[in-house]
Amino acid sequence: MKNGYVRFAIILSLLVSTQAVGQVPKSLDSLEVYLQTHTATDTNYVNALLQLGKLTTRTKANYDRADSLLRAAEKVAIKLQFGLGIYQANTYLGANYYLWDKPQQTLDYLQKALTIAKANKLPPRLLANAMTNLGTAYRNMNQHEKALAISLSSLRMQEQYAILPRNENTYTGIGLALKDTRRPREAIEYFQQALVLNRQLKSPYGMAITEQNIGRCYDNLEQQAKALAYYRTALKHAKESESDLLQADILVNTGLALRKVNRLEEAKHAIEQALAITTKQQIKSAMATDYFNLGQVYEELKDYKPAEQFMKKALHLAHELNDKNKIGIYTQGLADLYGGMKNFQQAYAFQLERNQHIDSMTTVRTTAEVQRLVAHYKSQQKQDQINLLRQQAQIREEELTNKRLQTNALLIGGLLTLLLGAAVSAWLLNRARLRRLQEAQTLRKQIAHDLHDEVGSTLSSISLLSGMVKGLIAQNRPESVERAIQKINTDARQILEAMDEIIWTINPGNDSLHRIAIRLQEYAQPLMESKGIRFSLVAEPALEGLPISMEVRRNLYLIGKEAINNLVKYSQASQATLRFEHQKEQLKVVIEDNGRGFDPAQPSQRTGQSSMQQRAKAMGGTLAVQSTPGQGTRLQLVVSQ
Incomplete structure (x- = not known):
């Protein structure tokens, strides 16, 4: 399972130094002292709140505390009519929600930050930064085309105003949008440019994130040796930046890459290190991911007892978080584990739960997709019928014109030739319209045929086998139960593959x-x-x-x-x-x-x-x-x- 619990895929420009008025301390402790000994009367106080909120998010992952600090900063900035402070407060709030895994709030605050930057006529650099941040929010909502478009707009603005150095996060955002659309080689080029800028800034934090992103691209390209090399360098820079969460993120990705090349003991050690960090920070989503990944490593080591324990812990946390995606993945993982342990009764129970989950989600997705397609084709069909009627009316009008012109002997030869050409053209156009109608009907029939053949019959088989397994268990026939469960598992995977192929085929x-x-x-x-x-x-x-x-x-x-x-x-x-x-x-x-x-x-x-x-x-x-x-x-x- 790919790691995604710590949202360091891109480091927002708010998490690097920004323009500030006056001087404020830089460490957490000194900032706390500063705020206790000063009153909310100037922009320095706002900057101190912003800095403390940023560090609370970045180093402690205490999102509630950071939220309170940043809202207080925004309130004081509004009172002082401090436009830059209002912009930064909303940007930092967006980043806090981004790392908190709350996509809609992230998008709302970063859209607000861009509006504030425009209203206050902030410098082009900050406008470009705000656009880059908004691209991150779109990507977080899986709107990858919007993310790519606004990130490229940010880069064009930086080029237009000759902003130097460029915002390294803009290149990172473009790289991630390309990576998410399965173009890792193109993504690497932009990540490399971001890495150069981070080196110029001497930012170990930014270097660690960028190097990890490059490693993930090579991981996607199945070039694990290169991926591991970048992960090692990223971990070194993450330690320099003293970011525990970033270290955990890199460690778990390192473990997954090591597992791919069958270096299981090393993989186990890396994931255990990540789990120690996330347990200390009590980040449940992260802990669930680490428990499951660790369980899978133990499963491949044939050490089933700890594998079972870790996967159950992962599933328990997923239920606590009500994370349906993780619940489905972990349930399937336990079903496969119990199958390997030859505990077929437990394997059947978890597989049945997983199949019900898949069936409900597949039904919703399939129904929505088919309805969309049918609506599209009906609309196209109506438009084609209208065009066809227009052509027929045109032909009738030309026929009437032809009859009138036949009375004129001087023009009959030329007019007949013109009418013949028009009639032939209309006939050919009419045939083309009809052919498109037939093609649309054929496509609809093909979709229905594929859904019936690929999905309907297999679901019927699963239903019959599921009913049969209950009787086999009662008859204490484990060998037959194992074969039935294996068949159910195979059929379920075939349905998913068939649906994927059908949807891929019809996607323009x-x-x-x-x-x-x-x-x-x-x-x-x-x-x-x-x-x-x-x-x-x-x-x-x-x-x-x-x-x-x-x-x-x-x-x-x-x-x-x-x-x-x-x-x-x-x-x-x-x-x-x-x-x-x-x-x-x-x-x-x-x-x-x-x-x-x-x-x-x-x-x-x-x-x-x-x-x-x-x-x-x-x-x-x-x-x-x-x-x-x-x-x-x-x-x-x-x-x-």
Whole structure:
């Protein structure tokens, strides 16, 4: 499970030094003394409250106390008509709620801060900072496109006004928006620029956060060695900044990366260190994450007793927090754990609870998505019908005009020619409209067919098996219960995969060859790794801008998926390549391996070849399979664009 309990994904510009009037102490203790010995009569008092509130958030994670201090600072700043202080108070409040994991309040305060900055005509640097902070709030609400747009606007403002040094958090915000939209390589470029700026500022805190973000990108790219190197450096800088929470965040990510490369003892030690910090700070969401991650490490070590204890603690805390997402993840984790322990009764109980959770959430998501699609297609259908009626009316009008013009012998030849051309054009346009209507109807039928075939039958199977398991338990037949539960688990995962594929297929945002290439890479990578096959994807950069229709995308993805499955199952290869090329208005997709090969003329274990040929033909393309026993296999699909 990815760590997300400490919200250090981006460090808001409020958490670095800001402009202030006068001098105030810098340490927590000296600030407390200052506030006790001074009265709320000047801007220095406001700045002291702001500084104390910031440090209380950053170093102590005492969000209630920080909230009180910052609200007091805002009240005094309003009384003094101190515009900068009002802006900073709202910005710091937004940051406090950001780390407190309250997204809506974060967004409200940071939007208010930007409005205050504009109303008080604060300097362009502060306006740019306010926009960067608002980008963080949008990202926190999973509005990644808005986050990217406003962060880029902030960067353009800094360039326009020649603001130097640039705000390192702007680059971090852009990097995180790119990372969240699965573009880690592009994200790394912006994180590196943020790292350079943090080094210039000599900010170990900022360096630690940026280095951790780079590590996460390499983690996503499955380059754990590079990820661990950045995590080590980030931890060193986090210690220099004396931020316990940031150290815990980095430690748990280090543990997850070590677990991926099977360095389990080291992973356990790193997560235990993170848990010690979060337990001391009593941050329950963080503790739940650490308990679960630690339980999974013990599970892989086959030390089931502590694994069970840690996962149960995680689930208990998730229920306390009413965190439905974590409840679902931890319930599934316990079901899998009990299955490995061969405690099938407990495994069944937790799996049933998890399946009910998935079914309810899937039903809501699926219903909403289908309703949206149906509404869209009905709207399109009505518009097409209106356009069709207009064309028919136009044709009738032209026919009447034709009859009148026939009485004029001098113009009959030319007019007949013009009318013939208009009639043919209208007829062709009418055919195009009808074809689009038919395509919309076909799409709706395809969605309904996929939902029925992929989901309906599997849910029926799960329902029957669930009823059967109860009887098997009563009959004390553990072997049969285990098989039934394994089948239920497999069917449930198939439903999730099927729904994911259906929604991915109909999403217009995926209408590019680059998206298909990435999707197939994500599907192939874990399968190849499970068989020890070195896998590489070669895709031309030009693919990013090449759109394709939904039907071609769907068939192309299914052909690639079938070919990858066959390769993994039967090839016994040590190396495989998936290559996308675009030349002379033709798309060429090649999947090849160095495995044992086979004789295409002889009956083969490899399934789905006829289905792949049919899909290639439906796209107007050709599919060629070349293979020789002992010399590998090469599959080539060519489609005209």
